[in-house]
Structure formats: structure tokens, C-alpha cells
Amino acid sequence: DVKVTQSSRYLVKRTGEKVFLECVQDMDHENMFWYRQDPGLGLRLIYFSYDVKMKEKGDIPEGYSVSREKKERFSLILESASTNQTSMYLCASSSGQAESYEQYFGPGTRLTVT
Amino acid sequence: AQSVAQPEDQVNVAEGNPLTVKCTYSVSGNPYLFWYVQYPNRGLQFLLKYITGDNLVKGSYGFEAEFNKSQTSFHLKKPSALVSDSALYFCAVRDQNSGYSTLTFGKGTMLLVSP
Numbered sequence: 001d002v003k004v005t006q007s008s009r010y011l012v013k014r015t016g017e018k019v020f021l022e023c024v025q026d027m028d029h030e031n032m033f034w035y036r037q038d039p040g041l042g043l044r045l046i047y048f049s050y051d052v053k054m055k056e057k058g059d060i061p062e063g064y065s066v067s068r069e070k071k072e073r074f075s076l077i078l079e080s081a082s083t084n085q086t087s088m089y090l091c092a093s094s095s096g097q098a099e100s101y102e103q104y105f106g107p108g109t110r111l112t113v114t
Numbered sequence: 115a116q117s118v119a120q121p122e123d124q125v126n127v128a129e130g131n132p133l134t135v136k137c138t139y140s141v142s143g144n145p146y147l148f149w150y151v152q153y154p155n156r157g158l159q160f161l162l163k164y165i166t167g168d169n170l171v172k173g174s175y176g177f178e179a180e181f182n183k184s185q186t187s188f189h190l191k192k193p194s195a196l197v198s199d200s201a202l203y204f205c206a207v208r209d210q211n212s213g214y215s216t217l218t219f220g221k222g223t224m225l226l227v228s229p
Contacts, residue, residue, distance in 0.1 A: 004157070031215045033216070040221065041221065042204065042219050042220060042221035042222050043158075043204065043219040045216060048214070048215075048216060050214065050215065056214065058216070090157055090158065092157075092158075094215055096215065099146075099165045099166075101146050101148075101163075101165075101208055101215055101217070102148055102160045102163050103158075103160070103217060104160065105150075105157035105158040105159070106157050107156055107157045108155070108156065108157050110155075
């Protein structure tokens, strides 16, 4: 089974802090994704990566950056946390093979910025 | 651009009755379609997908979905609902012509199964 792990289930940070969310997958997947989930808005893509050191902006990249130094690890960085970044953050990965486009998700990190 | 609509925020059904969760999509080419389920305070779990072939796709936990190209729909179904099926369900789409492996998700439908 694919396993995607996230470094924290719950996190509380102060406004202005730099926040790191870590994600690790164990299936040698090429693609990795960061989403945020908010009630009534569904999942919104922040950034994704299709290879080591490669990254692409998603729909809502403002206020975030990412890092992928190793294939199995994809980090989301909030440079200066703000209260409107309080949300559930979900990491996912998928294979680069044809017709294997389903994404596998981690358990999520619920971030509260006070 | 690709998009997904889940027209119902919530679906209520009694245990033992059939259930349907609706999904319609819009893509410029042919679609790849997916259903996911999310239990409280958990990540999304993959249920099933349509890539090509038979329009009726079977997945995990007794769920199935029917691809209807003319109606651009991919409704999730189950013949007999269980209370444990109560969860948030997401439909997702990817355009086959898309160069990246990104999916577009609907806003989700809450399924409540009453005993």
C-alpha cells in the first residue's frame, strides 16, 4: 500500500512565524502535491512537483513556497504565517506512469495561526 | 480548463437504501475521473477511477460509478447504504490532454446515512 505521511497532525503557530510542513511518500512516486482544504471551498492546489527540484504553482500559491530536494520528500513553507492561512493542509503523491493518475493522500495537518 | 461540479452539499439516505452522489465535469478533451472519500479529520481515500473502457466502474467498499459522456456525468452509487458510509465524498477530473498530473476536485458532498 502507498503510504504518505505528514510531519504533524495538529500545529499551532503565531502570526509572522515561518512554518514548515513536511510530507514523505514511500512509493517512489514522481508527482507530489500540496492542497489546502477549507469548508465550502473543497481542495485547492497550492503547489505541485513532478520531479526532484522541480515545482509548479497551483491555484493559490501566494504566501507559500515549496522544496523538493529528494524524490520522497516535499515540503511546504509558509514564509510568514498569517491568520488566513489557518486551514487543513493535505499532501498527496501520484505515479508518473500512464493511466495511474490517482493521487494518494496523507492524513493532513490542521494548522492554526493565532 | 477543467472543472467539476457536485450539485448537492449533502445527501441523506436511510441505511439499506440505494445511494447516489452526483458529479458533472467539464474538460476540453476526454476525461479521467475519480472518486475519493474523506472520514472526519482524515486524508482522502481513493475509491475508484474511470480511465477508459466500461462505463460502469467498480471500486472499494461496494461503491460503483457510471460514466456518461453525453451527460458529462460520473455519479457515485451503492445498492445498499451503510451507516459507516457516512463521510465527505469528492469527485475529481483530469483532462487527458493535460500535460501535468494535476486533478481538479469538486467541493465535496456530505453523505449522511441514518440507521
